[in-house]
Amino acid sequence: MLGNTYMDTVGNLLKAMKSAESQGRYEIMLSLQKILSGQGATAASCHRDIYKAARSCLTDRSMAVRCAAAKCLLELQNEAVFMWTTELENVATLCFKAFEGSNYDVRVWVSKLLGTVLATAVVPKQGPGVRLVVRKTMLAEAMDLLASGFSRGGSGFLRVSGEMLKGGSSVNRDIRIGVTQAYVAFISTLGGQWLELNFAALLEHILELMSHPKATQTQIDAICCRRCVSFILRTTVGSLLGEKAQIAAAKEICQVVGKQNKAVDAAMSDTNMETKLDAMDVSASQHVLVCTLQELGSLVQGLGSTAAPLLQDSTIGVLDKVISVLLHPSVSARLAAAWCLRCFAVALPSEVSPLLDRCTERLSALRSSPEAVTGYSFAIAALLGAVQQCPLGIPHEKGKLIMTQAEDFLRTAIQNSRLSVHRTQAGWLLFSALMTLGPAVIHRHLPRILLLWKSVFPQSPKDLEMERNRGDCFTWQVMLEERAGALCAMKCFMLYCKDLLTDDVIERLLPLLTFAVALSTKLPALNKSYGTPLKSASVVFRQRLYEVLALLPPKNCEGMFNSVLKELIAELTLADNQMFAATFLLPSLCHQDDALLLGAWLQETDHRFIEEQLKLGGILGGGSLEHDPFAIYQRLADGELVPTPLPPVLSMIRAAVELFGVIFPGLDVKHRAQVLDQFTESIKQTKGSKQQTVQLNVFAAFCYGLKVSMLFL
Structure with a gap:
């Protein structure tokens, strides 16, 4: 633009902004x-005028306008010194608001x-056109701004009912994940040399995010925060x-x-009850x-x-130091140490x-x-799992020793x-890993x-x-x-x-599985009795049973199908916990071209590890190893x-869907029609979000059957 004509153009665009629709605001932001x-x-x-206009667009109801405003402000900050000096806190608060929804x-x-x-605030730009700034922002101040968004959502804004729908966290998960990505952008912009010089300070700050009371109010919040912190470390340190x-x-x-483990050891060994109660706050470690x-x-x-x-x-x-964590009071820490040894x-x-x-x-x-029984069994199972990736393997005698x-x-x-539960879990974990x-x-x-089975x-x-009549709650739990x-x-x-699953072995397993199916039909009554x-x-037992039955040839299990089918229909239509969305079932059933509708494109992005937390309505906070320690091998x-x-609960529903898919094609036409009619009636009888969950469960089960x-055509 010649002369000062750009000033007239900018003025006209800003005037048009006041009456523009979302498409117009989007185009104006890109033009600016x-x-x-x-x-x-x-x-x-x-x-200044462009900054004011872009500020309002950054929290626009249209997501496209927000993106365009962010691009405009990103270009503006190259020359507008006030954005990373006097307006720095306002820009940070504005970005936290933009993350909402x-x-x-x-x-x-x-x-x-x-x-x-x-x-830019921490390491100000130098060069022509950039005037000298009297004071640059200290690293601690910049990171404290990010931490305020991660832990509190900024300056106390946006306390809306939507947060309750996202798992009850006091910080909206959209904001937390947005701030996590901002940490990565912050560190990446400063570069690898800066990270190398400041790693100790940065690590201390990032790990302090986990110590904030709001970060780990619930298990879901804790898993979400851990994934965010791990993402920051892996994306920056690893690349x-x-x-x-x-x-x-x-x-x-x-x-x-080492420091964290010493702090826990000191807290656990302290005999003074007053100081011990305070020291037990170290459990957050x-x-x-x-x-x-x-x-x-x-x-x-x-x-x-x-x-x-x-x-x-x-x-x-x-x-x-890593092996010492295998004795930590927390199962999560012991599992993490075992996984670290596997790496x-x-x-x-x-x-x-x-x-x-x-x-x-x-x-x-x-x-x-x-703690030792579970911790060291986790470690041995993890190491056995690592043998799959080690071409030389291990001596057979070690397998014999572990089996004994x-x-x-x-x-x-x-x-x-x-020790009953711990030894039982450890014994079968080792057997499973040995396989x-x-x-x-x-x-x-x-x-x-x-013989053991x-x-x-x-x-x-x-x-x-007899065992149904004589057991108490603890006995049933161990059993x-x-x-x-x-x-x-x-x-x-x-x-x-x-190769070892011969017809003879299957014949020896079938009676055991028949009794397992019979026990699964008794579990609702036991749950009512013992709470x-x-x-x-009981949920884990049903999950394991469904997984085993789905792996056996259907012709061998026909005698159990009627009993199992009733259980599966109940799982899919009358699940105890209907708060969870069932969308986790659908991606594996979709054609690759159609999976884009379910967010499968996230698999191709750098942010998959944290963005997946929002795919199920933000309720789950993502998977975690403590949900199933048997996944460690x-x-x-x-x-x-x-x-x-x-x-x-979700793993059990998934196993039920897959087993239904194996059973359904083997039913006669009349029986199939009855099952589908039963599903239809169940959907009609449910209302609201529960109906949607049942619909998705049924739809996924039917698709898996198809x-x-x-495969048999």
Whole structure:
């Protein structure tokens, strides 16, 4: 534009903005962005006016307008010094508001705006056209601004009912995830060299996000925050730092792990009750440990053999510090430590055998400690899972030793009620993990395993009726844990040792599964009798049962289909917890081209790890390893950094859907029609959000049945 004609153009655009529709506002914002890009510092006289107009558009009801406004402000901040000086706090608050109710594109652009403005405030631009700023913003001030949005949503704005629909958190999850992306943009803008110099301060600040009371009010909030913190660390440390700097970062993270564990040990050993109550606040350290251990494991796995000196350096004591967390009071921390050891084993296969020896020895020595039993069994299972990725494997004798240890735990579980559940879970976890070693290891132990499975289930209908009449709540809890573990070991046997699943073995398993099905029909009555303590165990038991039945040839299970089908229909239409959306069932059933409608495109983005938390209406906060410790030895899905199993209720519904899909094609035409009529009637009888959930469950089950039917055509 010649002369000052741009000023007239800007004035006309801003006037038109007042009466423009959303499409007009969108186009005007893009036009202003182009003008700012072309005019540079010469448009300084219009900067304030454009800033005021873009501010109102950044919280527009139209997501496209918000994106355009963010792009305009991003261009404006290149020349408008006031945005990262006097207006810095206002810009931050404005961005937090823009995250409210936003979509993915808005979060990407607004986070880029916020991160860039804060980075410029910390390291001001130098060059022609940029006047000297008297005071630059300190790093701590910039990060405190981000922390205020992450922990409190900014300056106390937007307290709306929508937050209750997103899981009851006092901070809207859209805002929290937007701020997380802003952290990454902030660090990425400053660059790898800056990160290397300031990593210690940055790590301390990011981990402090987990200590805010509002960050971990519920388990869902805690999982969400942990995923956000892990995303910040993985995206920045994993991509901006070189090999040498990553090793230094791993050492720094290791020091944090050591400090956190020492603080917990001090709190647990304190005999003064007054100080002990205060010290027990250290239990919040579990979330810090989960994030640091996951990042430490990812760093070492990425470094591969280069990390050998780091693990072997006795002055740092990486292995000692990680193994010490296996005795942490929190299950989440113990699982994170076990997963970290698995990452070490994948990076350095030569460490698998020494680590297995160390963990099995400690497990034998500390068999009277509940934390040690679960912690070291998690570690052994994780290391066995790592063998799948280690071409050299392990000596067969180690498998035999671990199997003997697992069998001993199952045999002695009833001797000490304080350890019954822990030893039972540990024994079957080890058996399940051993199955991943394949038929070459398992075939010689198969007779022992079959006898163990037989001993877990009743041998006759009379035995089943007797145990129903004599058990109390705790006895049933242990029994369901034991049988769920046995079923999980069966599932792993079918997945990893298919060559051993002969007709003879199937015939020996069918009577056991028949009694398992009979028990599942009794569970509703048991849940009514014993209440909440038994519900979780019964859900896991049904999930394992459905998973096993879905893996068997349908012709072998026909005798159980009638009983199982009634249970499946009840699961899909009368689920105890209908607050969860069922959209997690649909992606696997859709054609790749249609999956875009369900947000499958997120799989191709850099932000998948945190954006997935919003896919189910923000209710779940994403999957987490503590939902199913048995996932610790399984192979990771493509794109996953750590296992993320869903909560037991959802995993059970998914297993029910898949089993229904296996059973439905084998029914006769009349029976199929009856089942579909029953589904239709159930949908009619439900109302509101519950009806939508039932519809999605039924639709997913029917689609899975059609999918299975196509395989036999």
